[in-house]
Amino acid sequence: MHRLSAILILMCSLFSAKAQELKSPNGEIIMNFMLKDGIPYYTLDYKQQEVVKESKLGFELKELDDLLDKFEIIDEKYASNDDTWEPVWGESKEIRNHYNELLVTLNQQNTDRLLAIRFRVFDDGLGFRYEFPEQKNLNHFVVKEEKTQFAMTGDHKTFWIPGDYDTQEYKYVTSKMSEIRDKMDSSIQHNASQKVFSPTGVQTALMMKSDEGLYINIHEAALIDYSCMHLELDDKNMIFESHLTPDAIGDKGYLQTPFQSPWRTVIVSDKAGDVLLSNMTLNLNDPCEYEDVSWIKPVKYIGVWWEMITGKSTWSYTDLESVKLGETDFSNKTPNGKHGATNENVRKYIDFAAEHGIDQILVEGWNEGWEDWFDKSKDYVFDFLTPYPDFDLKALNEYAHSKGVRLMMHHETSGSTINYERHMDQAYQLMNDYGYNSVKSGYVGNIIPRGEHHYSQSIVNHYLYAVKKAADYKVMVNAHEAVRPTGLCRTYPNLIGNESARGMEFESFGGLNVDHTTILPFTRLIGGPMDFTPGIFENDISQYNPDNPSIVHGTLARQLALYVTMYSPLQMAADFPETYEKYMDAFQFIKDVALDWDETRVLEAEPGDFITYARKEKGKDNWFVGRTNDEEKRTSSISFDFLSPGKEYIATIYSDKKDAHYKTNSKAYEIKKFKVNSKSKLKKICAPGGGYAISILSSDDPSELKGLKKL
């Protein structure tokens, strides 16, 4: 035992009897930390109600004594913080980072090893992380499992998807915690790559509601150099416990001191909207790492994409079953006649984007390799450099630039991160050479290196490696099938998008649940924006592909609302240009809606039922309101008190007609214009699967307001 700990053992007696209490700045949330028989525990209360019961903390290590018990407290430090920072892009102009902090340092007496836990209590919840100081007896070690508990106070209503090492693209299940086990089997839909690990394993962000009306959300923040956490439920005792994603040999983390884990977060409130407005996840991430962020800008885009998703077109140029990059000469091969990324087709999209003020055009299927890219465990699957013969890389980019728009790059990796890393520099350089500034990347299928998972430590590191390297080339990244976001966009704001959940594409693969987008903001979006790709006006997919009987589970008006309710600095108008041409009055909302915001308010919210957001456009006095509904007909009641008092605005309301229904009459929308001010109120019936969108544009010109009815 070294001298320090000998001294500190004497001090420990002072601490050991009592718990360490940490209150939120407003005093409403209280975290207590305690050692009982050398085992660390914490609890969390909100307004005198228990939120997290006594929950253990610690680690199982590989080939070393576990860090679970025999601890003594050797130090505790309190601190607090209150400042504000400005995100490069975001839901509000400024974010306040206000918390009280406790750093407890523990010594494990039998091993003389140090483990510290840093707690931060905000007005919206608790974050804590493990810290492993540099020390004599613990330098490099392997985590067998993290053993962090979240002991719930009852059998809460839960919005969950199955825990999986490789995908988050599941339908949400709304059930009691106690029902998870029985509902697990039926909740597992087939995905491109998946590994479900437990009958009670679920993913974060996990949203819950207690019988007492508390809204509770468990997630993590700042997932860096660590494996992604799932939660496994002990459904006898209603305790969730951390379950990390293993690597190919079953290990869960290779750590070197000094090291800190990601933050474990518990957001809690008696108002659902507070969960949506919580900035805790971002606050627990580090400030922006880049000095120059002038090249990072929100993006509105269309894409040669939905035609492949619906089955009308193909990504591949030919119908060959097997091709080899650098060996197959595509110029000699017969095209299949259904290739989407052709010069002619892309020009059509470019023209549409240029005409309607859309910034970029995503083109998928532009590069060689799509014939056998999927499910073949093919390592050298794409080179990210070589276009098919019918895609003129140079000419199309020049054409786009001549019209004031850009193409968006697409890098599908097929899960082969090794191959992607081998080509990354050249691929980003090619983007620079041709004037691309953003890339949609994809990780469909099993990961190569084989045995690794989408959410294991080394692949989590890959995603960040790709984002940081992209920054070297001033490239913005929108990574699909990557690990779920945990607020890293604060530190690396060129990570402008992620998928990491069932997105719109599943409407064409059989359909989303109607309540899907009333849950996502409470779950998936807690960690960061989602490239959900809204804006599908034609809900009958068979109009595009007679062989596809899928329908979109939302009305056209609701499609517009998603641009407001599904926050993202990257928004796609996902449907065909020719469809938008048919509904140009509704498309006007997509043209108008902002991508970046000064302020965000939640006007109405209940997870799984409905959400109504109002957001103020960055740097302008315009507001946009969006409302989404589940499968029930519901009435929304909102006040416009967020508007500047005494000022008149022009509100354009895009809403469901009375007889609208997502299934039978999804395109029954109406558009009405009104004068509104801060005293205006709106009561609006929303169709099953419906909703509405409102643009509220400030007007200093009285003639514009003339003739408009007051709302």
Place this chain on the structure above:
Amino acid sequence: MHRLSAILILMCSLFSAKAQELKSPNGEIIMNFMLKDGIPYYTLDYKQQEVVKESKLGFELKELDDLLDKFEIIDEKYASNDDTWEPVWGESKEIRNHYNELLVTLNQQNTDRLLAIRFRVFDDGLGFRYEFPEQKNLNHFVVKEEKTQFAMTGDHKTFWIPGDYDTQEYKYVTSKMSEIRDKMDSSIQHNASQKVFSPTGVQTALMMKSDEGLYINIHEAALIDYSCMHLELDDKNMIFESHLTPDAIGDKGYLQTPFQSPWRTVIVSDKAGDVLLSNMTLNLNDPCEYEDVSWIKPVKYIGVWWEMITGKSTWSYTDLESVKLGETDFSNKTPNGKHGATNENVRKYIDFAAEHGIDQILVEGWNEGWEDWFDKSKDYVFDFLTPYPDFDLKALNEYAHSKGVRLMMHHETSGSTINYERHMDQAYQLMNDYGYNSVKSGYVGNIIPRGEHHYSQSIVNHYLYAVKKAADYKVMVNAHEAVRPTGLCRTYPNLIGNESARGMEFESFGGLNVDHTTILPFTRLIGGPMDFTPGIFENDISQYNPDNPSIVHGTLARQLALYVTMYSPLQMAADFPETYEKYMDAFQFIKDVALDWDETRVLEAEPGDFITYARKEKGKDNWFVGRTNDEEKRTSSISFDFLSPGKEYIATIYSDKKDAHYKTNSKAYEIKKFKVNSKSKLKKICAPGGGYAISILSSDDPSELKGLKKL
């Protein structure tokens, strides 16, 4: 069934009754291929003696029917080849590629899948490989196991090391095949990374000798995009069967048609020397892939290396137990005072090299990260870019260049191929920037991606990726701990060295067997040159490090012989400059000995006992002879009939004194000069662990010859 095979089935009856015979050009070797009950077999005879008995061929596939039986022959094509080619460097100026070939195409009747086998019979043995044509029913597939048999005719004497997925650095065991199982446990010495898979698993190149006096060698050639083959012995039936190295999830190969396996080779002769002289492995590789090879040159080098291997110096700059690249500021840290790669020390080596005509100076431990590089599963372990504070990258290279020599780069990866690939371009660019043209790379420890093995398909691909990328920068590669060579240096001649066996370094880790270097040319060197790093004059390691009681198992004279017997275009003088200063008369041989050859002869050879080589220097009429001995005192008898008739040469003989012994009197050498011609003969007693080296320099100047005795 497609039409082609329907037609061919008719033709099959013509073939099915008889075996397909293929003879070597000289008619002495005969391969027979046959189907028996739909199962493919081959046999091999040499001078009417059976060498390989009926042996099965085929594959077990994952999730598909095995390719083992139900075959019919649908095509057979005979061909032959006789040409010569010039290697960029090698043991002879020209290599004759002379063989007869049979390509048998099989159709598996139940699956309608094609499998072809290409046999080539040379005068020195058999090579065959599997070929998977592009076809309808087999595009992408996964190999569960290759099932190639080598059925031996008896219980041969075998020179083997344990089969292992991660290391070849074992002592050779000489035993009967039937004794392998009992001797396996005692044959497994601890290594930095190892995975032994079977009590009868052995590695290739496997050397054998039959009771009838046949020398048989089994190996593979052109190992590309495939996992490395081991041999597993069925010791009831004396059948070796292929055992491929698995990846992290147990799979053995991801193949896409058209594809061909590496060649499986059987060298056979009744003269041991013929095995040493066989060029079959090179001949079965593709011609050189590079147009410009002017930058590829043999290299003689010294290095800041043996002082670390003996424990006198350290690779690391400090004694810290844990460092982080980019975070640990080494300029603030206390050096340990034992760092080898210091400016002062490297200058000393540069001076020595410049004075004695040595081309390059390897410097290990020049870059940050050596404090915790090993056995920590540390991913970001080196950046290959950042020198320690006491190594001035710019100044030292400039100093070397000013003296007409170069530094040799060192890239230890610690097995983290992911990290190496991330830094490879920058690392090679740095070499270009500072004037390095060769790199020693290393793969010590477990591979990252974790679960992969040193010899699995994807890591085999990594090594070649590194070599090809090096070529982009005109860099020569000497890869240690990489997969054993299989003749790829023909195609990629910038692969100038590999380790892939116990090298000299083990003399400092407890010692090599005395017969080690009389076995290596029959095993490890069959696939390509080895960077064995000979030339250790001070055999008592405790002279360098009092804590290291190891001794070198060979006399000083034998150390010199190794430059001839252990063929490599890359030869190190591995001992300390100050030691060489003490034995400058002996060091003269190292200065004189050539690195590249017009012609090579084996004068005497018996695996495990002794080897005597004579080699003619490329482009000059100088010859060098080397003789190595096992632990017995033996007499060597050679004739100089390889010399040009009628011409006189000056022979300098470096040999053991009468009382020399590798253990007790290793430095007892004598140097004598003689006149020799093609009629000269030499009878020389070699000490236990001894040998001799001879330089035979042509002289057109009679005065040089004057006063020299005739041998």
